Amino acid sequence: WPLLLLGMLVLGTGSAMNLQSRFAATDLSTTATRGRDLSLVVWSTTAGAVIGPNLFEPGEELAQFISLPPFTGGFLIAMCAQLVGVLVYWLGLRPDPLQIAQRQAAAQASEVQLRRRGWSILRNTSAARYAVLTVALTHLYMVSMMSMTPIHMQHQGASLTLIGITISVHVAGMYALSPVFGWLTDMLGPRTVIFTGQALLVTASILVWSNAENHTVTTLALLSLGLGWSASTVAGATMITGSVGLAERPKLQGTSDLCMNLAGVLGGLTAGPILAAVGFRGLAVVLLIFAMFMIAVNMKSNSAGTVHE
Template identity: 35%
Template sequence: MMRNRMKKKDAQSALIQSYIGSSEKQQQLYKKTLIVVILSQIFGGAGLAAGITVGALLAQDMLGTDSVTGIPTALFTLGSAGAALFVGRLSQRYGRRFGLASGFLAGGLGAIGVVFAALTNNIFLLFGSLLIYGAGSATNLQARYAGADLAGSRQRAQAVSMAMVSTTFGAVAGPNLVGVMGNFATSIGIPALAGPFLLAASAYILAGLVLLILLRPDPLIVAKAIATAQKTDSKLQVAGNSDTFLLNKRGVFAGAAVMVFTQFVMTAIMTMTPIHMGHYGHTLQAVGLVIGFHIGAMFLPSLVTGYLVDKIGRAVMAIASAVTLLVSGIVAALGSADSMVALVTALVLLGLGWNFGLISGTAILVDATSTSTRAKTQGSVDVGIALSGAIGGGLSGLVVAHFSYGILSIACGIFSLLLIPIIIWARIGKHKEPSQIQVTENSI
């Protein structure tokens, strides 16, 4: 058995080594990785959307009160934040395949736990399972990094955008299957509201298995091997292109700030828009229409955004994100609350600004990190993204309660402009640190 294990390890090492000197094989693996990630993201999107659609309703039904309807979202977000760190560290140590598959499988187990909680009417099991279920959301977000591991500097944003677009298909399908899964659950003796979690469990587990089986060889492990080979090349050492110089701290901060700020602004305004519309007599159908346009704007433009980020630069698109969010806030604040056109316009701009920010910020972060720390750093940043969304959603209610929806929207728009001096600061820092320019010339 030991001999077979050694042979298997040697064969795997030889396979990884075969990619180091062949740019053609690297491109082939890059394209294969994108296909596998896209497939997993379709399932992952369905798992994410199907479950969160009815989580609050299930808690309300089990306890018979509205006072706990916010707890599922809070637990889901907290679980997502913790899992982001866990998945990032697993990926850094064992590769994307193991890290991402573990996250999706954990999300699937959490969804199964929710179903058992509904069957046994156990609220503590429900809350604990929702916490674990959040791992699927974190993994769904981190999978975008896997496609960029072997991408060239002018391909990274497009690789991220492909993963995001593929998430849309599952995210759209999930909520539309809520009724079907509810009927199926009832037919087998499970509460109807637990039905979508059956879909979520199946989708997350399938996403995990797709990655576990098909993501071979692991793109991050291959990228590490390539970086190690480059590091030992004497010519590259003379040029200062050593792995020890591959951490651009300003670039990491700038990329993280872009994603954290845009997540905060987007979540704050989006969370309170349905409440705002309800105060002015809009129907649930109208609310669904506005949020539907918003979600579409968050993901569907990704391919174009990725192309623009790679073509005209990370900094330009990050600044475009801030400006778009500002315009969204102004339209939301000054537009008539009775006008569906104004509301849709504001929320579409909000989704588009978030899209610009997430893709440009991700590209900046990937550019600014080395393979030796990349996955761990990405996981830590995604923790910040999850927490910023939770804080934005929580603070938005307080602002609207004490002031107004208009004040919230304007304040969020102005807040987003803080990204502009951060991006300028990061660009200035890049030119002051020539040892980092060799390897991060496209980072900002």
């Protein structure tokens, strides 16, 4: 048990570091292609999200074939996948895109290379602060509703198969259309796409509030929730990358992911008590507060901040 906990801690650390890869895709991007480049990395997650759960049974057969304990085959497959990822990074990212971008910026010498810490950037750069807040609260919204949906559906008599389909539809909404939202971010600007994402989150809450007992409506709500998360996260991450200069981006991007995941933890911890107190409909209404707040914040941020190449 202690070794399992340690392994999951290390796995989570690796996932957090890997999450930064979507920002690495923008190191050599311009403002015209930044959203598209970032969103393609997010979209690639769709393959793993769809394929991964279906490898459980093959993993068990593999574990049995080589005399491993039950439920360990998935870990073996994950290890192999990570080793492939290491090889891709080791062989493919030479030279590192960030180093190329840094050399180009130094050669142009067109911007002051500030080196503030992530929290200092958030305190002093309003555009970065609004973007990080949007990404964090969007993640809280998504985790809160998504994590309680299986419990609600089970209480309504839904089968595990139907619950699984609903979550699969939700995951598809989160990732499958990421390139579309990236393209729209480049064409229309991140704030327009963020407003679209918040409208989709509001739609999810309205659907739940209108008929939470209907499984089809719940599935549509989870699809809208996933699409709203995708739009707001892709556009928000694009804003984060463009709100500061090249030298400060990695620190701000790491701070953004910290805030996003802490918000997700808070959403997961509080959604259960809220569900117990006011039900699934009540949870959806409570979450509307966050959407309204994010819309107000981004309306205020229209004239804030500087966009960097």
